Amino acid sequence: MARNWKEIAAEKKQQRDAIVPKEWLLTNLPPPETLNVIDFPDKSGLLTERDIEITNSEVGLLLEKLAKGTWTAVEATNAFSKRAIVAHQLVNCLTEVFIDRALARATELDDHLKKTGKVVGPLHGLPISLKDQISIKGLESTMGYVSWIGQYAEKNSVLVDILEAAGAVLYVKTNIPQTLMWPETFNHIFGRTSNPYNRSLTSGGSSGGEGALIALRGSPLGVGSDIGGSIRIPAAFNSLYGLRPSYGRVPYAGCVNSLEGLASILSVLGPLCRSIDGIKSFIKAVVGQEPWLKDPMAVRKPWSENEYSLVGHGQGQNLCFAILWDDGVTKPHPPIIRVLGETQQALLAAGHKVIDWIPLKHEEIYRTGGKIWTAGAAEDFRVVAAISGEPVIGTMEVVSESTDTAPNDTPVFRPMPGGLSAYELWQEQKRRQGLREEYLDHWNATKDLTGTGRPVDAIISPCAPFVAPPHGKNSNASYTMVWNVLDYTALVVPVGFVNPTQDGKRAVEEFFNEQDRANYDLYDPETFKDAPISIQVVGRTLEEEAVIRLGEIVDQALKAQNK
């Protein structure tokens, strides 16, 4: 007789745990009541001084030292692997662990460098963590579905081939929510990933394992995916840089996914990292390998140094940014309004112009995007879950650690019952096409407002109407999703942390709607203590080079301000 899905899930989890080197299991872990564990790894006693030095280095420095052989690939792999296991014991962020495979590859890289004096590629020796859905030959990509346990990938996804050819060392895969269509991270196999800055808060999702792991410096750089905010929400909630590229810029072929065959609002892969130089190194390395020759959906567009130099943006002098203070639907919490203001001041101080961004039909964009996602989602989830008999998860609340369904909890991004016909889906896609055209015209029309002779160079937007909320409370992905529906390039830049003194609750008398009132009610400075605060720098479609450079400019302005 077929085994129960709970038994299968438990066995898989046990297998994952068993693979962790015993000597890396800690007995001095902080108790569950300790919410902020971000500084624990350095003090854990497991890491050597050199491990600590390596794992606290940003990507730019790591690549430099690895290329010189100052640090070997084996040393880096070992250091990040150890630290990843520490992180995992704090926030439960890993799904697949394959350190042996990684060390073997690192050894090859070290040999190559020693023999030839040359790096294998631009990411030589850099450990990179991957969201669970990114397939590696011989490993599972369960994606949190019990149904997919035991399916070992027959080949690498295209991105894995490209990263390995660039010299990267892959060593762990990270946790996600079942179906991927949640902005938090919990599933029946691996359980929940918490936020290392405050473990009572969510790590975000769907790339929540990445967010938590990289924040704890268990990985210098990770790859997530984003269909409605799944890179940017974990980046924002964990004080990371995170890039959502446009459709097709980073090859997706060979990954497993939800909503497969959805062809209008595409999930994209992109990097999360603690420094913006890592974002740039990743995109340059990937695009430099001509992914369009390996993935039919990858866009034939080489890295453009011209676009990075902001040729279309006055060479980066006297830029004009526009701030989206709110979307007219849900007003962001005080910490977010505070950092938007700080960003405004920083950019003005750096000699740039700043105007307000007037949101155009955001509510209609959310509704249309939601209908497109959910046109066939319920059936998609049902078909996959039915294989094992596991329930489709209906809430991210901490009901119990084997949460089933909670039918009365239906945030906007959950599947609508029934679904649409293909013709009805086409009508939503047509509406969405019209919205994209209107939004482009809207952007172009800012040419008359900027005083630069150009339309606005980039939008500065909240990442969500809140910083990382308590588990189960992340019911609004609108501020990220809007840029997916429009296919705009969006980069998360971390700005600060919630400070209950600075970020007190303020009286508000008018609300846009009930949702806005509920969001207001959610805020309490103590609840969100220590949570990271971030912004998005948003550019046009396929404008990755310019958005990275514009992000650097915003980041430097903020850092200069805070000196």
Place this chain on the structure above:
Amino acid sequence: MARNWKEIAAEKKQQRDAIVPKEWLLTNLPPPETLNVIDFPDKSGLLTERDIEITNSEVGLLLEKLAKGTWTAVEATNAFSKRAIVAHQLVNCLTEVFIDRALARATELDDHLKKTGKVVGPLHGLPISLKDQISIKGLESTMGYVSWIGQYAEKNSVLVDILEAAGAVLYVKTNIPQTLMWPETFNHIFGRTSNPYNRSLTSGGSSGGEGALIALRGSPLGVGSDIGGSIRIPAAFNSLYGLRPSYGRVPYAGCVNSLEGLASILSVLGPLCRSIDGIKSFIKAVVGQEPWLKDPMAVRKPWSENEYSLVGHGQGQNLCFAILWDDGVTKPHPPIIRVLGETQQALLAAGHKVIDWIPLKHEEIYRTGGKIWTAGAAEDFRVVAAISGEPVIGTMEVVSESTDTAPNDTPVFRPMPGGLSAYELWQEQKRRQGLREEYLDHWNATKDLTGTGRPVDAIISPCAPFVAPPHGKNSNASYTMVWNVLDYTALVVPVGFVNPTQDGKRAVEEFFNEQDRANYDLYDPETFKDAPISIQVVGRTLEEEAVIRLGEIVDQALKAQNK
């Protein structure tokens, strides 16, 4: 009481006819029995010697003379307008005629050149014809639907703005089939467009008006659209060059269309022309205006002189082409096999390599593409036709000139009854995605067969299993559609004409299937007398620059061979 759709259609047709200058109506037209009318315009007596010189010039020479002011824009507009009206009287190819508007614009262009000594843009003074669906402010784009009569465009489509900014003169729009989803050209308003090389044959479709008009030199260059072959079939059937670019290379925003909201197999706009230099001029001019700043679906990819120089193809030396002799489903007729052989010889003589292209799963590609198109097509057609009460056309046979439906005629590209659910559509799109990946791998694997160190540089493919067939007999668009499903760039190159002596029927003993046998039975050299024969040069996705250059190489090799 609402008027009958036939009355409304008749009135619209009458309006179109009334706009034609009376002095351009000919009384010496050849009788209907005269099938080949391609040489008539020069002998019509309406055109002056200068008109004849201008209209017989190719785009490169036209642009040169127009830029120098040797020929004025008004002269060129007048010459092509006259000739377009002659062509129309021969094959019924026009839908909208707006010569006054064109002459006003041409006068502006002439004034500008006279005053400044400079051209307005790279297409200065060039008359360009447009497929009916391409909207121009103030004009109708009925697209052959009686339902859409009386809808005057509120603004230009993006391409019209771009062409006018480049200096082009727009003067006529051209005929299409109702729904656009036919490879022939007939609708209830404007009737049928015939092939000027043999009026008993179809001009092809859906850009059939363009094909016939340009063949008769009533336009030097026209814009068509292509979702399954709609640029390439009329190009091939009328001895023209015709480029199907990849999705998003040429801006589509602002055009009317069928199957709106279909987001996976996209219709694209592209040029038809009697010379390959016109194809290049058009694409360079359009891309040069950064269409991505005006159309959200346009790909941010400037014209690449590097790619045109075949940097990725050994600088164009010692290329390897692969010939698709047949798709394993329907064997092409003798004239097509003949010109494939001639192409092979010409390329070998020019010093290139030629191997066979092994088709991969073409039947599955056709089936999947067909299911995606038709997932919501029946409903789409029904909803539009219901507005006027006109029937959805079910055959292109010459039943009568007000052909209604013929339910027993159901070629593959007609809507399937019922349609699909969004989830079912996603499954087809997922299958299609897999086929794209397999085909890319298949292409890459030719690296081991070419002897050049590279995979095959381009595929040489038939355009259809037949040359232009008799009206109503074009039941197979597979040889073009396959490249739409895969989103490969494909350029039609004309090679010759059917010669009953050379292209006799040959005995065949085995057939792939019943469809193949029916196609064999269709062939009779006399039926297809004088019909043009063409090939496709097929490159990878978004490889327009390279495909144009590869097309030039093939074209030059063929011309050298035929000297």
